[in-house]
Amino acid sequence: MDKSKIPTEQRAVLGMLADDHRAVKKLFKQFDSTGNDKEKQSIAAETCRQLTVHAQIEEEIFYPGLRGKSDKIDDMLDEAEVEHGVAKNLIAAIGLGESDMLEANYTVLTEYVGHHVEEEEGELFEAVVKAKIDLREMAAQLEQRKLALMGEIA
């Protein structure tokens, strides 16, 4: 997603969420490119931490702020919430620390989150821009909540 093309009213919020997506995708690549089990475990733990915080700020602040704007957006949010649920199950499975299942769980998480991010950026973000939803006040809220959660889930 090209941030310079996002209108000012949505840029800070959508840009920040897209940055989170990029950061997680980078971790996916790192996991893939190392053969070291210990490294894989620590990359997986960091991925889960970042995804947990990201999903939570979307669920607490971003998605509720978009509710009721249009039926189409509401449908997308319903779907997104179901997808978050599935991702959380995979994160929980990874959290159990069964090393023989790490590769499988992480691979499915990678595919699943990749799909979710594509829909979020390609459909939901587009719809938010089209509907001209003013997100300027939400940016600081998201940032603050993210920092607080990052501190909690250390």
Ligand SMILES: [Fe+2]
């Ligand atoms: Fe997201």
Ligand SMILES: [Fe+2]
């Ligand atoms: Fe999401």
